[in-house]
Structure formats: structure tokens, C-alpha cells
Amino acid sequence: MRSAAVSALAVVVAAPCQAQAGDILTLRGEWTQFFSAAVAGSGDDAPRYGGRIDGFAVVDGERAGLWTGVSFHLHGEFVYGKNTNRVGSFLLLPVNTALNFPQSNTEAADTSYSIVQTIGKARIQAGKINLLEQSSAIPIVGGGGKEGFQHIGLASPPALLASPKVYGAIVSAPLGRLRLGLGVWTPDDWTQRYLPENLFRNGVNAMLVATLPAKIGGQQGFHTLSFFVTSRQSRVGESFPDLRPPPGLEGVPSPSAGGLHVKYTVQQFLWRDPADAARGLGLFGHFGASQGTPDILDWSMTAGIAGSVPLAARPRDKFGIGYFRFSTSPRVDGALADVFPIRDEQGAELYYTAQIGKRLRLTANAQLADPLLESAPVAAYAGLRAKADF
Template sequence: MRRTFPTSLVTATLLCLVSTTAFAQQSVAFPESVLTEETTTTGQYYLDAFEKVSFYESCGMSCGDIAPSCGGYCTSAACDCFYCRDKCGGDFGGHRSCLKDCGITVEGAFTQFYQGPSSGGNKEVFRYGDKLDVFVIMDTGKMGLWEGGQIDIHAVDWQMGQNAIVDATGLAPVNTAMLLPKVGEPTFATTSLQYTQMLGGGHLVTAGRINMLDLWATFYPEYGRGIDGFMNTSMMLPLNVIPSLPLVTNGAGIIKAGERGIERALLVFESQSSPTTVGMDFPNGVTIVGTVRKYTDFMCQPGSHTLIGVYATGEYTSYDTSGWIVVPGNGVTPASKQGTWAAAYLAQQQLWADPCNPARKVSMFGYIGFSDPDNSPFQFTTSISIEKFGPFASRPNDRCGIGYFYNGLNSDFQNTVSLIAPIDDLHGGEVYYNAEIVKWFHLTTDLQVIQPGLVANDTAVVLGLRGELEF
């Protein structure tokens, strides 16, 4: 079958590559005072050390922040060049920094995906989709209101195009970012509007509309909601929290934070997911989440161990078919069970760090989770992965990873689904490489090999390409 590559993603990538190369070939004008008579064989000037540092500081850069695409020099013009910016939009004519000084930070990303099973899975088809995210963070102290308050808004959560989640295997989503706002259809929503107030001593209270993927990124910011690292949800978080923990809902809680991050939390949510609707009516009880995190130093390298417990008070479908009612002419009425639970242990450990650049490191992450056998499709889930940030000294802003996951299904769930088609446990692996083209555009190649749940399906080999543009 012939595969068609998305024109817009190719165009964006080629534009970045060609334009960056062209800019690197441009001559850069320097004041005579910073040039010495000595030159290299390639004609590159040496700069006086003192004035060199002065130029860097005037640009808001350190000496290690030279961008090769800017000719290897730091000047006022080079620091403001289109391809050297941290964000595609730069400072938006001074408006971004002005807003930040006033306590309002605006960040966004436009991410494109081209992904699908090259063989196996439910359907061998490649699909193209987009995700637009805009975040607004408000500091009430800097805004002149009151101290210690912060408002986090996932103002734009816009899913466009298609995704390959169902084409591969739905019980191990191959694209985490495209789970929200809704799977399988273009949707727009504001999925987070959360207020947090510091109480002192590291304690804070939070309340509002909460996006669980954003909340997860608060605990483990390096994972980036499936935008920067692994794409498969099973590589990032335990799926056994289904159905007890909704992805977007209203809630409140108290959190204890320390110098290295969140240490304890107790949160209460509505038990229903409402990504595109608002309101608090608690139609199916509440979900209570408690977590404790212990930070450690093993062999002089930082790590952490986290316990998470979830209990939901509502009614959920029971997969034990012995309680189902068969009504002649009206089909089957499934039984329900009051309350459900889930629990998980997560560990993260840094294995190595470059003494000259601590951002270059190797980190290991793993988890194991269990859930209520009556209500959850999963009996247990587990995963282990290793990622390297800055895999090469010459590529400090790249990252790559490899990992394996296993999603064990409940026997009752298997028996229920097997009435239609035989189903078994899922397991698979993922490997990716995220390359920095310019500071504000990253291109990721991704490979996933998954043994799908449906016994009749062949092993799914899922290829993916992800382009993230930060603005």
C-alpha cells in the first residue's frame, strides 16, 4: 500500500532546515572593537574574552548558548534572529516580556502527527492530525492583586485531523496528546482553569477545572503530555486508573510541596469526565486521590518513589457476567457495582549526568499498578523505560528513549469481550528520537511494536512522525 506523507509537515521541516542553513551562511557584522587581528583558517574571528562576555550578557545569554545556525557569534542582531529564538514568535514585539513582568505568562505549541500501523493492528492506515495548545499562567502577586496566588489555564486545547489510536489498539493508546479533548473526533475546549493559593510552609490549596495530563506533567514535567518524549500512554502512566479517574473534571485539594517538587497531595474530583462541558453536578459521586512521594539520592543521583491510591464512590459497570440480566427482545442489561479503586507505585531514578552540563543525563522510570477486578478492564499494568537527554555532546537539546510495557486484562473483562472476539493481554515497546531542528521546532521519529488485545490481529508495528513548534 502506498503511503502519502503530509505536505504541511514536510514543508515546515524543509523550511526550517533550508532557512537555518541559509542564515548560517550570512555574514555577521561586528564592531571593530571586538575583533582581533587573529583569525582561524576558516576565517572565523576570535573575540576578545572580556568584550565577548559583555556581548553575551547584553543578549541575555551565557557563553554556552551560542547557536551554530547564527554563525557561532552572539550579537544583538543574532540574539533576535528568527532561528535563534527560544520561541517561534520571539518576544512578540515586547508584548510577551511586558505581560510576564505584569504576572501573565503565555505559552503555546502547535504539534503535528503522522502515524499509523505499517502492519498488523486493527487497520493498516496512516493518519495525519494536529494539536494546538495555548497556556496562560497568572501570578496574582505580580498582577498587583494578592500574594501567593496562581491561575493556570489550558485556554486552547484544540484537536484537529485524525489519529491512529483505534487503528493500532485502543487499550494501549499510541498517541497520548490526541486523547484530549475527545478521542476520534476534532474538538476544541478549555480543559483546565485551576486556581492555586500558597498557604505557607510549602502547603497550598488548589481548585477548579483540572486536566489530568497537565496535572501529571506537574508531578513529572519531563514527560510533556506526549509532546516531547514517549507517545504511547502506557509508557507514561498506569492505565489501571480507568475508569476511576476521569481525564478532565472539576476538583479541589491540598498539596504539600518541597524543594524538589510535590511531596504529598489529597484531591477530590467529580467522577465524570467533562472535557467540553462545564458545571458541577456530581452525577456519579466523587473520586478521591491520595499520593505520597519520597525523594531520594542513590549513588549521588536524584530519584523518587511515589504511591498513588484512587477510590471512586460512584456506580460502575461490573464485568462479572453472572450478574447480568437477559431481557428477551431487549438485549442484555449489565450489572453495576458501587465503588471502585486503583493503586500504583512509581519510581524514577537518574542514572548519569554530565558533570559539565547537568541537563545532559540518563533517567529511568517505571511503575506497577493494580485495580478493582470488577470494574476496570485492567488487572495490573507495568512499564519500564530509559531516556537520555542530550544523547550527544554536540546535540544537547535532543532526547531519546526506549521502553517496554505490559497491560494485563481482568479475566472477567476478557470473558465479556470474548463473547464478540477473543481478547488477551497487551504488551509492547517503544523507541523514539526527538531532534532539535531549531530551538522552537523539534522533530520526533517514533516506533512502537505492540501485541494487540484482539487475538485475531497481528502484531502492530506503528510508525510515527511528530513535529512540535513552540510559539
């Protein structure tokens, strides 16, 4: 079961992908390449190259002769090459989100598919849903590792109660000033799985999200309270694609079935270009706490500033500075105290993205990571990312 790449804010705030007026079929693609290396730490410091290709298709069911408000969404992805996720130090969290899924350091492909039905202002999505891709649409801090921040602690902070690919449904609708989201899905990881079989044999996952738009000093902000619950029982030492658990957790007793993760998220713009709503700069942050299964995360937080460069000469450039902290549960800390003493894993990331032409963005990225294991060295990473849209 992969950790939560769920972006609650994106689920209830971001506009759904829609075909353009008059189009039955809309196609688009992305090619993202990474060249990076561990520049401080231990182990292999050789430069590494990898990439991913994403293809998207949307069929407007109404224009195809079906009923009003229905559309069909397909997302194919392919990763290749090598990345720096497991070099430099013994880190719990991957430093390159985009190249960690569907599999890390190998060639791998996967496809997500769903049907979307809009009824008035309500939106219903059902099928195999890519939660990491939905997180790309978060205001200020979004990008899913292909844009903005690359480290998963900032790009999509793990909650460990959802996989990157889930089979289920998500509903969002306005209620007064609030935007509410409700999701129900199988707790199993649906990566590289396609047929809807044995969906809830290991329990059920659910989320409830409430987002309140609010202005401070005339600038737009979003405040989100999220609840994620599971009825599944997961072992403390179970493998998660988001994480690299330290050795020695296999013998730790499993918690009772059921778990809860509560998260508060804020996105607050400090500046918006009055002539271009797509340009803006703001603060972001979150605090989340967990209880019960899988009993490895205690709490996590992020804080930073990101968005458009406020320079008229570079209107499409972006930058970000962020800090994250991930704290393991007291049960895990105690189990490893005599063998592998651990501490909170924390780090920082800085990036600058330059727009080159209409379809190419080049990003310089630097990261510093203080690892979970007390005996492991601090690691630093530097790299370039090129993303082309077509």
C-alpha cells in the same frame, strides 16, 4: 468517564507554572503535528496527519493587586486531522495520546481553568483541572504524548478512576522528606464541560500520593506510592475515551459501587550533566493494581529508559525505549472466553527527539503493539512528530 491520565508523581513533584518576575500575565503556546501510519497489521495503512494547538495563560493575582500567592491558570486546546489510534489492529489502548483528547479523529476544542494558591510550601489548585497536562511534568518519562512517548500505556498509564478533565481540587505540601498530595474531584468526565453544576451527583473520587526523593549511587530518584479511590459504580462495558473495550461486555454484570487503584512508581536517574541540571538519563517504571469499579483493569506495568542523549555534540536531543503491559480483570476475561478470547495487551515504543534551533523539536517514533484480542494481528506504527513552542 475517561481513564486516569492522572500523574501522581507530577502532581506532587513538578513545580507549578509561574509567571515570570514582574509579569502580571504570562502567555505561551505549543503547536504539535503528527505524521504517522500503521506499517504492519491489518486494515487501513494510509499515512495520516493531525495536530494539536495548546495555549496557556497565567495571571499573577498578587501583581494584579489581589492577595499574596494567588494565580489564575487557563489552558485552551484544539485538535484536528486524523491519527492512527483505531487502525492497524483491534487495540484496547490508543497509540497517540496527544491526539486522543479532547476527541479523536475530529476537530475538537476544550478549555481548562483553575485558581492556584500557594501558602508557604503548600500548593492548592481548584477548578477544572487537566490531569493529562499535569502528567507532562513527570521526571524522565513525562511529556503527555506531545514530548517523549506517544502511546498512552507509557505516556500516561490508565487507571480508569479519573477523567482527563476533572472538577475539584488538588493540594500538595511537604512533610519532612515526603511530598504529599491529596485530591478530591467529581467522578464524571469534565471534557468540554465548563460550569460547576451537579458535581458529585454520581459519587466522589479521591487520591492520596506520597513521593519520597532518594539518591542511589549519588543520583536523584523519586519513589511514589499512590492511592486512587472512587465511590462511583461503573459498568464493565462502559465507554472510556482512553480505551476501546472489546465487543460483548455489555452483558457483564456491574461490580458493586466503589473502586481502588494502587500504584507504585519509580524514576531513577543514572546520569546527570553536572554543568546542566536539565540534562539527565534514567530508568522509569510502575506497577498498578485495581479492585472494584469499573472492573476492567486488573493490573498494569511499565519499564524503560529515557532522557537526554549523553553526547556533547547534541546536548538537547532526547530518546526513550519503553515497554508496557495492561491486564484485564478475571471477570472480563471469563465473560469473553467463549466469544472473543483475550490476553494482556502489551507493546514497546522507541523514540528519538532532535532539537532544531531553540523552539522546534522533531521526533521519530516507532511502536509495536500486541493486541488484547487473541485473533487480532500484531500492529506496528512509525511516524514523525514536530513540536514548536512560541
